[in-house]
Amino acid sequence: MGFGAADDEYDVLGIPQRDPSTGLFGKGDYSYLRLKPDHESRPLWICPQSGHIILEAFSPIAEQAIDFLIAISEPVSRPTYIHEYKLTPFSLYAAVSVGLNTNDIIEVLNRLSKVPVPPDVVSVINQCTKSYGKVKVVLKHNRYYVESSYPSILQRLLRDPVIMRARVFPEDDTAGTVSKDGIITQKVSQMDDVSIGGLKKPSATNERAQGDDDTATGADDEMGLGGVRLDKEDEDEDEDDAEGIVHAFEIGSAHYEEVRKRCNEIDYPMIEEYDFRNDRRNADLGIDLKPATTIRPYQEKSLSKMFGNGRARSGIIVLPCGAGKTLVGITAACTVKKSILCLCTSSVSVMQWKQQFLQWSTIKEEQIALFTSDVKMRFQGDAGLVITTFSMVANRRKRSHEAQQMLDFLENREWGMMLLDEVHVVPANMFRNVVSRIAAHSKLGLTATLVREDDKIDDLNFLIGPKLYEANWMDLANKGHIATVQCAEVWCEMTPEFYKAYLEESTRKKLLIYVMNPNKFRACQYLINFHNGRGDKIIVFVDNVFSLITYAKTLGLPYIYGGTPQRERMRILKNFQNNPLLNTIFLSKVGDTSLDLPEATCLIQVSSHYGSRRQEAQRLGRILRAKRRNDEGFNAFFYSLVSKDTQEMLYSTKRQQFLIDQGYSFKVITQLEGIEDCPDLVYGDVDSQKKLLHTVKMASESDAALEKEDTAPGGSKDAAGGSSVRRTTGSLKGLSGASNMAYMESSGRRGAGNGRRATNREPVEHHPLFKRQYYSKK
């Protein structure tokens, strides 16, 4: 299915306009679509073929339209005036899973559109929504039921041999009516008795503004339907009646995987839902949000998509860094109130999650169990919370006795919900591994940037579930939930000597040369001095370890990279947070994600991972949660230093694309004002520059690489002798991230390293075997 156009359909719409501009647009000429007479009061256009939607964000009804569009389509770009969205099969799948049906989608689209919804778009919507989401798999009393509002679809499924085999016939005590052919018919649970995270308890509501409360109840009601409520008509009632009744049949739990797979194959993908309130078999977990905890409107909105019909839907929630993803996860946990398994990327974030759970919810310390390479504990009682890392669970290597016991413990239980933090970084195979071995009723993925330079994002759709909600960065910034950021790209002229060397050196040394460009050095120092003077706390990111150390040592500032021992790290970070004399730290890639430093207000990026859009966004995220963000006129600063006339320029443009599409804009600074007047900057004279160049030239090739374990597909150095060469022979396209030179995968492996960097200095703690196994599978 896709947006292939059938040309003959266009005649229905009108005669193509012929004028001298015809032909300028090629296939993009949609002027044959007749405008509706009252098109001015409608906010959007729909492109046939591509399924793009262009929205006037300044329209009076734009907000409702955006709510609706975000439910049915993927945002492409969201700057100030005109937004673009795109209908994709996955986005429509997600729309269906939050409860929209085909007619709603087409009808609301038509109501909002200036032009009639093109026939091919209608047929794609029909095609995608007809089968998607009509079938649900529900775990009830620990039995799997295949459920649908449409008996005919169930009949259709039952005719399938694989599914037929998996079928279990109902016993007499089943609730609801059982028809001749064994399909159970029931009234569906009513929507309105959902309570998200106990928010409706009086103790909690007292703390919250009345207005918030309204949106809370309103959100449940309106969720998903978004624009349908825009100008509500009678027809809704009939649909409600029809949806009030569900039909189901039971399948044996042994066949669960098999049936799911089969359903995907025959184009009836199943939505996973968890009726947690009627789950009597699994023990409840006494957990609630603390009365003082408030959640923000957008967090609530995202959760209402998850718990819209009183059950927990599996899916992914996308919120910018610093917008409180953790709290969304915790609130979801408080809503489900069953045993929770929380997976994060590193042991540092394991600690952070634990701390956050204790801070926001009423969970008791003994109910939380951690499972990392250092700590292995269990919770007390029947239900509890386990926080661990992806790699701890996914690792299939022979484990220590203790770890093995812990794993058995995890695998032999049923989990109410699986929380997956930073879900974008984890490679699909690792997921499959985790997801298939651990039985969880529902899964919630959290991420800031659902982009990957490879196309593995699609895998997440089926492994976890559809994207339930994606927040608008600019919108949150305008409302003060995240800091407003001034982004700038600083162009640093290469010095003649360095440029000459740049042209002469091998590809991988080039990187080192443009990173070590003395002018970049000076610009960096200048910016540090400047922002120090303003009282900012500065993080400098240098990906390349050799440069990181040179920069930090030359400027006499502390640095953290993969090889820095845990204790040293904590000492530096503590100092940075509390010591007024230490305002600048240098970080390598380790600081990209899950590092919570609300003090930081300024970020300087000296070198980065080629064209990774995600890294750029993640790094920006480091300053979005700035503590001071609500000060009057506060701005955080994000500088990206780029050596002029080098490959870096190309990468830089590519990296920024994601943020630019979110509405951020990068100001290009070609000349830092006053840099000439700063006599005490380093490398001011040609001699010292030449000396620097000499050091750079003397540096070994391996120094030129980005941090070792992040790039070599083989993981440890000895495991992949030849890979160091392979690393740089990728095409330009590959290097810029277009092919699957997957930055996120390496980050995943960093997670696999359990937060401990596996550089050559530090022996790889475990898993060359695992890695080889993983990569050989690819």
Next chain:
Amino acid sequence: MSHQLGSEEEFKTTIADYLESLPAQFSQRVFSSPAACLAIFRLISTVGKQLIMSMLYLDTSLRLQDVSQWARTDCQRMVRGKIHQLRKLQLVTEEHGNVSLNPVFRTQLRNALTGGGDFSSFGTPFNGTGRDTRITRTQLAQYADQKWEAMLRFMVGRQDSSGESVVQPPAESVRSILRTAKLMEDGENGMAITNSGFQFLLQDTQSQVWTVLLQYLRQAEMQQMDVVEVLNFLFQLISLQLGRAYSAEPLTSIQRRMLGELRDFGLVLQDDQRPLCFYATHLVTMLSSSSSTNSGANSTNSKDSVTELPTSQQGELAASSSHGYIILETNCRIYAYTDSPLQIAILGLFVRLVSRFSNLVTGALTRDSVRQALSQGITADQIITFLTANAHPQMQSRVPVLPVTVTDQIRLWEQERNRLHPTHAHFYKDFAQKQDFDRVLRYAQDIGVVLWASIEKRQLVVTRQVIYARFQRLLLCVIRVLPWAYRDVRVRDLIVR
């Protein structure tokens, strides 16, 4: 409505400049026509009009001091300035501190206002019948807009995939004006738009018509036509009534020729069946009235003016929509609310067009699209001014109107084209002996003039500086054979620095 580039005022002063440059006897002849006097009167500023009206029925001269007394003290300086301007236009004469209106101008302006004198200068109505019903105002507007747009579209000039020009080229007279005005020039593939041509496209219609008419005057001069007759006829056209048929019978041969040529621009319409009958279109009649700018702006918006007569209300509506239809986003995307092929073609000069709906065009500013425009001589500033002038009302409220990052980017794209600075240098080659070369090279290095040298090839490039003369002399002394062995080359100093 604000005037941005090439404002009305500016262009009126250009026609004023032209009048100023006329010798006295020429202007007397121009003034001998009541129509010309009235047209000129309408073209000058309000204060100027006020001054002329005050003096029109005075037969004696006034003391300059008294005239300046008419104004408030803080404005007297301005009034004197105006008097000076009027004097330069030879409308006012000044003698011994006394001012009076030019007698010919005074008489004929009086005639124009009271309906006396040679009234044929206001055109002779065809057959004497009042309003002609055979050609309506709507048809006139349609005709004029079509002709004018055809010219503009020809200027934007686009070729389709087959290499054929999509736009029908306008008449030779039009092309020749465009050529002599340097709005277009002859290139390899026919005529191509020039830098000033692009500027021209960005102006409002009134300014564009003035530019063309002035060029027509200059060309008439070159062709030894009687400028006064040409001028008088132009002023006559300006004064004609819209929608009324006029007779070409009383016209001189020069004027009839003009009629034929101006027809190609859509300024006048000649009835095919009645060759001696002509109409003036709104393109010329609007020139003398400032309020008619609206219907002028209308012409770019073909839809409205084609279907219906531009009544004043509709004119305003059209003006507001044609003023501000472009939205430029921070991600360099462009959304233009337009269906005009001309506007689309203009955008196409520097925008990568992506898709089109009945009332919207989407595209993006890309490095390639902007560079292509730059390579055609369009400057970054012109693009920015155009986008600012036509920014959608939603954007107008912002300061600055366009996102700074995008304007910066456009300028950076322009700058990156200008990174090579050719400088003169000298290239020496064919050194007979190695030690000769070494000595020269060593010397050149000592005085620091070496740009590039190759010891293997025995070639050397040195800068051209003051010391160069000394270097030459030394070269001559050191190696006797060299003077003929060098030639000038232009060295690109990008990498060799």
